[in-house]
Amino acid sequence: MQIRDLPYDDPGVPDVRSGFRLLLWLGRMQMGGQCKALGWGVLHLASIASFPAVAGLAVTAVVDRSGGDLALAALAMAVVTLTVTTGDTLLHRAAVTNWITAAARIQQLLARRTAALGATLTRRVAAGEVVAVSTGDIERIGWCVEAVSRFSAALLTTLGVCVALVVYQPQLGLLTCAGMLALALAVLPLLPSATRRADTQRERAGRATELAADTVAGLRVLRGIGGEELFLTRYRRASQQVRHAAVRTARMWSFIEALQVALPGLLLVAVVWYGTRLALDGRIAVGELVMVYGAISFLLVPLQLFGEFAMSYSFSRPSAARAARVLGLRRPGEEQQVTALPARPDARERAAPVGSTDVREGLHDPATGLRAPAGLLTAVVCGDPDAAGHLAERLGGHPASAAAPGAAAGTENAPQSAAGEGAGRAQGRRREGEDVSVLLDGTPLDAMPLARARAAVLVQDKDPVLLSGTLAGLLDVPSSGAVDAGRALKAAQCDDVLAALVQGSPDAEGDPMRARITERGRSLSGGQRQRLALARSLLTDPPVLVLDEPTSAVDSHTEARIARELAALRSGRTTVVFTSSPLLLDSADRVVFVHGSRAAAAGTHRELxxxxxAYRAVVTRAPQSTAGRPAESRAGNAQTEGAEST
Known part of the structure; x- marks a missing residue:
């Protein structure tokens, strides 16, 4: 794999059982690159190890006054110099390629997992942890993958040099091998402590990152309540904890590196002293002593590479564990997806009149009994705004754990759907106590391929996010082509928003599409942001559109116009609007009242x-009358009427 080939067509399925297994999986996925780096590393280090032998030949040639042997030694020195340069260059190239491609593979996997989980990601993992994984952790994982090839090459070369020394000069070779073993045994006990300190540093750094991310996200609120100094003090405290942990980690690694310099130096002194005595006794030649000295000096290089690998593994192991935790998150039903109906109906399906045999069943939530018939604008009124938000997310295929409190409790009494096999599967899962998925035309959403489910149902949150950039970039979204940008902006009543964007963007030269939108649309009011987000959702033209309080920050006159335009633009398309606004409710084809965790009544706004x-109390904000039957007693009749209207 070359850098120019990125991104991967298929980054693979990672082993996320642990951080160590994830690192092993990365190594296996890049076996070709690792073998290439290993080969060049062995060539490079073996060439360096050959220098002492060549130098020893040269010294012997000088002592023997042999010009021919000296010329051969010079030629051998030139060849070794060339192989050292070539090996070093290509080793660096291969190792860095392994680093970058491994980091890119993890980055691509994280991006896919983030896209798959959507808004549920930050409810299951802190936002700061996600930021830490996608930035510093990826670099450390790549560093470890890159260091493996250098470590392997150093290990093979060290073994080869030690064996050669034992064969060539047994006494000095055995002394060297014993000394190298003692060095390893002296350093290895220190590595667990260094690893623990590195883990502590990474944990505190992650907490500081989370705190910083949360502070920046809530800066506007903090300024409103005067809480900047409080959070600044907290971040300073967290930052100091990171600094102290980093200093403790650096001290341990400095001590390990000092040992890696001092102990080999002592070994070198001992071997030279012993070799000098052997040379003075005439048991070895001067050239052989120079050769052994050079070989032992070379062994300092592999020791440094061993230390680098130990450090990279210590820092990457907690990073890999964190990445494995994020990559291991799954949405319900992801492992057992089934083939679903086409996500986007063709033109004939869109034009089919309501009530014809071509109309599909629409959206059905067995847990609450909520039904949104195909082709109709269904408004949903919830007494609890938080429950409305959870239910809107649930209709988009998010886990049932995110549903309104008590939804699971009502699962056993949920009405049977007439959706055939899909409903049967849902009922079977209910009997097993598992989460019940929302059904789209009889097929569980969590059993659909993710891309198809996302294309079929679009959920606009109560607080939608606007990305920074131009208005044209904001509206550059996948769409059916049936709704253009001008029509979507008009339906969302964005005329004053466009004027404000043009006024705030002199570079736009009067073209609203070239106007700049600041990060999260902070330069716009809440109502303006809502209308731009609504225009983006309408432009997408999904088969099923779920809107959570799309006009909560809009004045009543603008809201009335949006209600008319929304009903006209989405005619013949399935639309669900969570709202308690009488203006939107009056324009809906059907209104469902969710009381507690159940769909208690269905009908038109005026009928309800x-x-x-209870419905009247929620919509009009008036105290609930005690006259008449309670809403709960009429729930069964309302569900029957809703089923008939479907």
Whole structure:
């Protein structure tokens, strides 16, 4: 794999059982690159190890006054110099390629996992941890993958040199091998402590990153309540903890590196002293002593590479564990997806009149009994705004654990769906106590391929995010082509928003599409942000559109116009709007009242105002009347009426 070939067509399926297994999986996925780096590393280090032998030949040639032998030694020195340069250059190239491609593989996997989980990611993993994994942790993982090839080459070369020394000069060779073994035994006990300190540093750094991310995200609120100094003090404290942990880690690694310099130096002194005595006794030649000295000096290089690998593994292991934890997150039903119906109906399906045999069943939540018939604008009224937000996310295929409190408790009593096999699967899962998926045309959303489910159902949150860039970039989203940008902006009543964007962007030269939008649309009011987000959702033109309080920050006159335009633009398309606004409710084809965790009543807005006290209390903000039947007693009839209207 070359850098120019990135990104991967298929980054593979990672082993996320632990951080160590993830590192092993990365090594296996890059076996070709690792073998290439290993080969060049062995060539490079073996060439360096050959220098003492060549130098010894040269010294022997000088002592023997042999010009021919000296010329051969010079030629051998030139060849070794060339192989050292070539090996070093290509080793660096291969090792850095392994580093970058490993980091890119993890980055690509994280991006795919983030896209698959969507908004549920930050509810299961802290945002700061996600930032830490996608930045510093990826670099450390790549560093470890890169260091493996250098370590392997150093290990093979060290073994080869030690064996050669034992064969060539047994006494000095055995002394050298014993000394190298003692060095390893002296350093190895220190590595667990260094690893623990590195883990502590990474943990505290992750907490500081989380705190910084949360502070920046809530800076506007903090300024409003005067809490900047409080959070600044907290971040300073967390930052100091990171600094102290980093200093403790650096001290340990400095001590290990000092040992890696001092102990080999002592070994070198001992071997030279012993070799000098052997030379003075005439048991070895001067050239042989020079050769052994050079070989032992070379062994300092592999020792440094061993230390580098130990350090890279110590720092990458907690990073790999964190990455494995994020990559191991799954959405419900992801492992057992089934083939679903086409996500986007063709033109004939979109134009089919309501009530015809071509109309599909729409959206059905067995847990609450909520139904949104295909081709209709369904408004949903919830007494609890938080429950409305959870239910909107659930309709988008998010886990049932995110549903409104008590939804799971009502699962056993959820009505049977007439969706055939899909409903049967859902009922079977209910009997097993598992989460019940929302059904789209009888097929569980969590059993659909993710891309198809995302294309079929679009959920606009109550607080939508606007990315920075131009308005044209904001509206550059996948769409059916049936709705253009001008029509979507008009339906969302964005005329004043466009004027404000043009006024704030002199470089746009009067073209709203070239106007700049600041990060998260902070330069716009809440209502303006809502309308731009609504225009983006309408432009997408999904088969099923779920809107959570799309006009909560809009004035009543603008809201009335949006209600009319929304009903007209989404005619014949399945639309679900969570709202308690009478203007939107009056324009809906059907209104469902969710009381507690159940769909308690269904009908038109005016019908429910006349017969549902609880509904009237939520919509009009008036105290609930005690007259008439309670909403719960009419739940069964309402569900029956809703099923008939489907």
């Amino acid at each position: 105002l006349g017969c549902e006290d």
